[in-house]
Amino acid sequence: MxxxxxxxxxxxxxxxxxxxxxxxxxxxxxxxxxxxxxxxxxxxxxxxxxxxxxxxxxxxxxxxxxxxxxxxxxxxxxxxxxxxxxxxxxxxxxxxxxxxxxxxxxxxxxxxxxxxxxxxxxxxxxxxxxxxxxxxxxxxxxxxxxxxxxxxxxxxxxxxxxxxxxxxxxxxxxxxxxxxxxxxxxxxxxxxxxxxxxxxxxxxxxxxxxxxxxxxxxxxxxxxxxxxxxxxxxxxxxxxxxxxxxxxxxxxxxxxxxxxxxxxxxxxxxxxxxxxxxxxxxxxxVWQWKEFFNLIGLIGFFIFVTNLAIAVSKLEFFHIERDMESKVPEFTGKAASFFGGLAITTVFGTLTYLPIMYGFNSFMKDNSSWRQSTVFGIGMWAMCCGICAILLMAAASKKNSGEAFYTNAKLLGKDLGKTVLAAVIVVAAGFLCVTTVHYLFGTDFRIWVLAVKPFTSKFLLISLLPYMPMFLVYYIANSVSVNVYNNYNTKSNLCILAAANVVPVIIILAVQYIHYLVTGFMVWTDPGSMYIVWLFPMLVFLPLSAVISRKIFEVTRNPYLPGIINGIIVTFVSCSNTLTWAAR
Incomplete structure (x- = not known):
């Protein structure tokens, strides 16, 4: 609706x-x-x-x-x-x-x-x-x-x-x-x-x-x-x-x-x-009213995807037996492990963003590297953050008895296949709605620099390699971290984790723009200023992904389903809203 x-x-x-x-x-x-x-x-x-x-x-x-x-x-x-x-x-x-x-x-x-x-x-x-x-x-x-x-x-x-x-x-x-x-x-x-x-x-x-x-x-x-x-x-x-x-x-x-x-x-x-x-x-x-209705559609899109994922997971074919009463592992020094892990990932994400963007030359003005150098740089940063989270979870579960963690995180091969298929169906249905609205009304779902829009087969093919695997590493790792590694039974926990997802982005933006406002000059100039402008959509995506993954996990106890859904959506949105060089 x-x-x-x-x-x-x-x-x-x-x-x-x-x-x-x-x-x-x-x-x-x-x-x-x-x-x-x-x-x-x-x-x-x-x-x-x-x-x-x-x-x-x-x-x-x-x-x-x-x-x-x-x-x-x-x-x-x-x-x-x-x-x-x-x-x-x-x-x-x-x-x-x-x-x-x-x-x-x-x-x-x-x-x-x-x-x-x-x-x-x-x-x-x-x-x-x-x-x-x-x-x-x-x-x-x-x-x-x-x-x-x-x-x-x-x-x-x-x-x-x-x-x-x-x-x-x-x-x-x-x-x-x-x-x-x-x-x-x-x-x-x-x-x-x-x-x-x-x-x-x-x-x-x-x-x-x-x-x-x-x-x-x-x-x-x-x-x-x-x-x-x-x-x-x-x-x-x-x-x-x-x-x-x-x-x-x-x-x-x-x-x-x-x-x-x-x-x-x-x-x-x-x-x-x-x-x-x-x-x-x-x-x-009156254009603000168009933006309001576009935003309503954006909200509706993510609500639809979340609820459809839950509904699909209840179908007999996609149903996966999970222990609905399972709890997260009880770690020694639980508070230290929780906040220490958040601190490490926050510092890692903050300190690595610009070096990765510079290192992979993410602002290319020709087709000498990737067709979408922007998405490649951001995807590489996301993947590195995902690997950091995986290593931290592995280290913490090894230090403490890892049985509870792996019981919640493991997924059999056939169940993983069903999970991937369910995620693809959910995302396809979501973008079918986007395409239908565009066909009927000539509009899409957006607010400022964040847009979910129909895309052609060109963008579908471009997104598959190498961009989608990089985003999947991050969003799957993040979903496991948010739902399996932590206490998923409290709303306050979700608020903390959603905020933690976006803290590196807030820190970088704050340093750049507070300094700019006070002195009249930026800390990072071109191309760094461009890399920082690209962070604005993440102010929405990163905390929202934690909320979506938690809502789906609460019903399915499957952390991989929301992780895959989030990863695919972010890849499609990123690849369809940027500059694309002609293939070499």
């Missing part, structure tokens, strides 16, 4: 109460590859109409659905909106190198320019992070075109092109309107250098030359007046009045595609520069 409610509610918001038509489509680009996109148009649009149009593009390691706050609000105001999966993301074709990812926006512009109801003089582009770099590349290509198409560009959390190849300030945007949404605590962009050549804090972006040159239309800003944020500046260029504006917003980089203020700035910017067919106050936003 929750998943159905999610689909209905999110669809109503996405279509602005059935006044906007949303189409999922694929189109072949001018370069011969295929892009996946969503096209949103006012219902009843006619070929003779002429409407301002906006092409949006997501950031690196994301997909077009991450732009939902923007495409919902812009389409609601009457724009034609095309939101694209850039190459190597979502359901678009894969590329071999990072440069191949940068043509999503310009190809989107070429596509909308062929639609009869698009006003070719009012095409705007915007994008977040790498999507904003897509926009910059689109401007360069548009500049080289005999018939330029782009009239307005809004860069979200990425720098403009401030200088030419010789380091001189330049205005690549010409007579177009151009704006920037600048996060005060951007982890990747919005830094400059001061008069001594030292890197500046991102929160001081407006005080330095890059921002000032942008607001002065590419002039060297030294000796010119200081210009402010949130203010439109105009200049006559070749008889055209061009606008420049910077919106400084107190937020971090990944929050920008989930930000009321970023959406507000986007609405105001495009209404000013290309006009809104159906003007609505920028403070009147």
């Amino acid at each position: 929750l998943m159905l409610l999610s689909g209905i509610g999110a669809s109503l918001v996405q279509t602005s109460g059935n006044t906007v038509t949303v189409r999922d489509l694929n189109f072949v680009t001018t370069k011969g590859f295929e892009l996946s996109a969503k096209l949103l148009t006012p219902k009843g649009i006619k070929a003779e109409d002429s409407l301002p149009t906006i092409v949006t593009c997501h950031g690196m390691f994301n997909d077009k659905e991450m732009q939902d706050a923007f495409f919902v609000e812009l389409s609601r105001r009457g724009y034609v909106v095309l939101t694209v999966d850039m190459p190597s993301h979502g359901n678009s074709d894969d590329t071999e190198v990072i440069d191949g990812c940068l043509v999503g926006t310009i190809e989107g512009v070429h596509y909308v320019s062929t639609l009869p109801y698009v006003d070719k003089t009012k095409i705007g582009i915007t994008g977040h992070s790498l999507g904003a770099l897509n926009a910059n590349i689109a401007i360069l290509e548009d500049n080289a075109s005999e018939t330029p198409l782009i009239s307005s560009v809004l860069l979200n959390c990425n720098d403009a092109f401030y200088t030419d190849d010789d380091g001189n300030f330049v205005n690549i945007y010409g007579a177009r309107n151009a704006g920037i949404i600048a996060a005060d605590y951007d982890e990747f962009f919005m830094s400059d250098v001061d008069e001594n050549g030292a890197k500046t804090a991102t929160r001081d972006y407006l005080n330095y030359n890059n921002a000032q040159s942008f607001l002065h239309f590419g002039q060297d800003p030294r000796g010119l007046d200081h210009r402010e944020g949130n203010t439109f500046y105009t200049e006559d260029i070749n008889g055209v009045t061009a606008n420049r504006i910077i919106y400084p917003i107190n937020m971090i980089h990944p929050w920008s595609h989930f930000s009321y203020r970023a959406v507000k700035a986007t609405i105001e910017y495009f209404e000013k520069t290309i006009g809104a067919p159906n003007p609505i106050a920028s403070t009147d936003q």
Whole structure:
């Protein structure tokens, strides 16, 4: 019911109460590859109409659905909106190198320019992070075109092109309107250098030359007046009045595609520069309701999976005889063993995350290693944490009589086969629900950077090796630890263990962002800052996995079933929501 409610509610918001038509489509680009996109148009649009149009593009390691706050609000105001999966993301074709990812926006512009109801003089582009770099590349290509198409560009959390190849300030945007949404605590962009050549804090972006040159239309800003944020500046260029504006917003980089203020700035910017067919106050936003319904579906998905696992385990074929009265082993120095083990795993997880990510070069910009280097690095860390937990449990059970532990943990070969089959059925049923909701309503289940979405056979095959085995090691070990090694009879115990799962993530995030907030500078910069941003979804997955495994174990006394289910789900979610390089 929750998943159905999610689909209905999110669809109503996405279509602005059935006044906007949303189409999922694929189109072949001018370069011969295929892009996946969503096209949103006012219902009843006619070929003779002429409407301002906006092409949006997501950031690196994301997909077009991450732009939902923007495409919902812009389409609601009457724009034609095309939101694209850039190459190597979502359901678009894969590329071999990072440069191949940068043509999503310009190809989107070429596509909308062929639609009869698009006003070719009012095409705007915007994008977040790498999507904003897509926009910059689109401007360069548009500049080289005999018939330029782009009239307005809004860069979200990425720098403009401030200088030419010789380091001189330049205005690549010409007579177009151009704006920037600048996060005060951007982890990747919005830094400059001061008069001594030292890197500046991102929160001081407006005080330095890059921002000032942008607001002065590419002039060297030294000796010119200081210009402010949130203010439109105009200049006559070749008889055209061009606008420049910077919106400084107190937020971090990944929050920008989930930000009321970023959406507000986007609405105001495009209404000013290309006009809104159906003007609505920028403070009147409804995309949060879509996120609410998406979240309801996400909750429903995990409730469904948990309860289906319990139901399947009760079927005669899948039923496994377990001692329902069995207790966990009574260890000597039980409290010391419990909290000591948690301390060791916490320290291990905290201290090994970044070394593993750096060591396996998890932020690759080409296909020279794994097709999904991100998932490989995180999976390797997860596997190492799982092995650490296994070694600790083995050592503790050996020191004390291990009989009780192994009685609870062992599973015969035929029972293991049934467990794996049951887990596969449960996960398949869960994703069948996701796919059905997407088919019927065009929505999925997500909140901020965490998304459960339908995926193609490509992602199924990619996930099997090497990523799934690594995640399975961790989630199976974690389930055994949570349910067999510890006292599973108390709620307080579950709360402690769920919290312990996520403590390493909290520590790393706290060190990075508290230091950033206080000093204006990060402890770990690129690529470390990217590795840390990848931790945000784990704030949900890691404690949730403990809760799911406990709920299933309480009924089945089988720790492997929830461990396998959690491992498969996390693998599928990770592999379907990231960058995928073309196979070598």
